[in-house]
Amino acid sequence: MRNPSSGFLIFISMQFKKDNLLTLLLLFPGLVFFIGLFIYPLCITFTNSLTISNHTGYSLQNYIDLLSSAKYWNVIGITFVLAISTTILSVLIALPLALILRKRVKGHTFIRLLILLPLTVLALISALGLLIVWDKNGWVNLFLTQVLPFIDEPLKINYTLYGLILFYAWLYSPHTILMTLSSIEGIDRNVEQAATITGAKPFEVFRYITLPLSMSGIRSGSVMTFLLAFGAFNVPLIAGGNYRPLTVAIYTEAGVFNNWPKASALAIIMGILEIIFILIYFKLTKKRSAA
Amino acid sequence: MNPITHSIRAVRTGKKVVIYAFLLGFALFILSPFAVIIVSAFGEGWFGARWLPESWGIRWFQWAFQMTDLVQVTMNSFVIAALTIVISLLIGVPTAWAIGKRKLRAKELLIALILLPRMIPELTYALGTAKIFYTLDLINTHLGVALAHSTITIPYVVLIMSATFEALEQRVIDAGGVCGANWFQRFLYLVIPMSMPGILAAVIFVFVTSFNEFTLSMMTYGPQTVTLPIQTYLSIGDGYKEVASAISVILLIPSILILGVIVKQIKPENLSGGVKGL
Numbered sequence: 001m002r003n004p005s006s007g008f009l010i011f012i013s014m015q016f017k018k019d020n021l022l023t024l025l026l027l028f029p030g031l032v033f034f035i036g037l038f039i040y041p042l043c044i045t046f047t048n049s050l051t052i053s054n055h056t057g058y059s060l061q062n063y064i065d066l067l068s069s070a071k072y073w074n075v076i077g078i079t080f081v082l083a084i085s086t087t088i089l090s091v092l093i094a095l096p097l098a099l100i101l102r103k104r105v106k107g108h109t110f111i112r113l114l115i116l117l118p119l120t121v122l123a124l125i126s127a128l129g130l131l132i133v134w135d136k137n138g139w140v141n142l143f144l145t146q147v148l149p150f151i152d153e154p155l156k157i158n159y160t161l162y163g164l165i166l167f168y169a170w171l172y173s174p175h176t177i178l179m180t181l182s183s184i185e186g187i188d189r190n191v192e193q194a195a196t197i198t199g200a201k202p203f204e205v206f207r208y209i210t211l212p213l214s215m216s217g218i219r220s221g222s223v224m225t226f227l228l229a230f231g232a233f234n235v236p237l238i239a240g241g242n243y244r245p246l247t248v249a250i251y252t253e254a255g256v257f258n259n260w261p262k263a264s265a266l267a268i269i270m271g272i273l274e275i276i277f278i279l280i281y282f283k284l285t286k287k288r289s290a291a
Numbered sequence: 292m293n294p295i296t297h298s299i300r301a302v303r304t305g306k307k308v309v310i311y312a313f314l315l316g317f318a319l320f321i322l323s324p325f326a327v328i329i330v331s332a333f334g335e336g337w338f339g340a341r342w343l344p345e346s347w348g349i350r351w352f353q354w355a356f357q358m359t360d361l362v363q364v365t366m367n368s369f370v371i372a373a374l375t376i377v378i379s380l381l382i383g384v385p386t387a388w389a390i391g392k393r394k395l396r397a398k399e400l401l402i403a404l405i406l407l408p409r410m411i412p413e414l415t416y417a418l419g420t421a422k423i424f425y426t427l428d429l430i431n432t433h434l435g436v437a438l439a440h441s442t443i444t445i446p447y448v449v450l451i452m453s454a455t456f457e458a459l460e461q462r463v464i465d466a467g468g469v470c471g472a473n474w475f476q477r478f479l480y481l482v483i484p485m486s487m488p489g490i491l492a493a494v495i496f497v498f499v500t501s502f503n504e505f506t507l508s509m510m511t512y513g514p515q516t517v518t519l520p521i522q523t524y525l526s527i528g529d530g531y532k533e534v535a536s537a538i539s540v541i542l543l544i545p546s547i548l549i550l551g552v553i554v555k556q557i558k559p560e561n562l563s564g565g566v567k568g569l
Contacts (some may be wrong), residue, residue: 030386041419129324
């Protein structure tokens, strides 16, 4: 004898399985993309990094060569210095700018438009323009030497580390600025007013109310800036001069010396370094926001 | 006037001066590269320490059109961007629906996984992509470059569209079902119109990313699929700053148009989105 409730249960479980199947079917194209265009190329890069050109078999020789050479440690160091300095500089630009813009001063819509420019214009065009502006005979040096009375010698900015950091900040700070702005404008002004009324000085309001409340935006924006600066390729390629970050070193290895295994090994090292850095960063900032 | 109000007023104007000096500095910092490119593209005889060139003309533009096939290059960029949009939507939308509307066990993990191509530097997997595309004969085809671009655009489509689908009013869709619409009609007449802002944001986003993508194009392009960023790079490499400036002025036009659309259509902070939830 079959009782009706068990029939109902079977019906439900069948429904559930059919539902699962549909979900899997919907996820299928995404899965194919993820494996075909990301995981598989990543594996190819990795296996490629274990070979040596003109030899058969696998070995860790490329990694040993790279990590025992001072030249490549220098490259890794420059990449980190560039990425971290750019992130710090972009936060230093983003915070005052966001605090000013949320007051809706005159002309704030124009400035908001300007923030978007570096995001939509080809990075190479901007880099070309920056190279001309900051040149030895460029407008900035003309201003410094002809308008300001206390500087006589034109500054050398192009193809120096400081210049590169400046260019990176031009390109990638909008990410920090936008995220900081959106989180600062999301703060309930009543909270800050309450702090002011109960006797907090403007700096204390900023330090204990505004900054903690906008921390999530600053954090995600600066992570984005760091990631982009770490993986930046086109700008150092034309404006880097002697300062070659990892990306340019990889491209030179593959494109100029045609040594793909070595380039692949360097690329894998870059990926691992970035993941490690992101994990450390999240741990640090989580602790701070919890405290 | 009372000396206290006087000094308060002085402090206020001082503050205003500082604020506007900061804004002016920022505006000049951002705008100067564009101004200088336009001046250098239209100027002739601009050497040494001079504020402006000796004379003006369009000589560098004539050079640019003689030296490169700019029309073909622009066409390539648009075709590749269009293909990338189609591929990204076809693959991204079903996945986004599964994440936004269906019960999934490890949703957070799935989203983190999907964002991985964006977190890891492109070159890490672009080297492998280039190797695979060589064996599949996808190098130097529009489809190949578009597929490579899709690697970084699909994560954004999934992210934007799953948030859009999640916010849809399920009762409206159910009501459509009660009134006799089958799933296809519900999708066509209810889901698509209701999620139009999200779709539009995703399309603009994919277009901008593909149009400006350099690294992945660099690894997969060939003589027939030179895109605008690649052409700019090649021209700068040729050493003629003025010709490169002239090409750049032409390239600026679509970028400015895109900026106009973005300002009207989507929230600017979505542009750098992706890691917002982390």
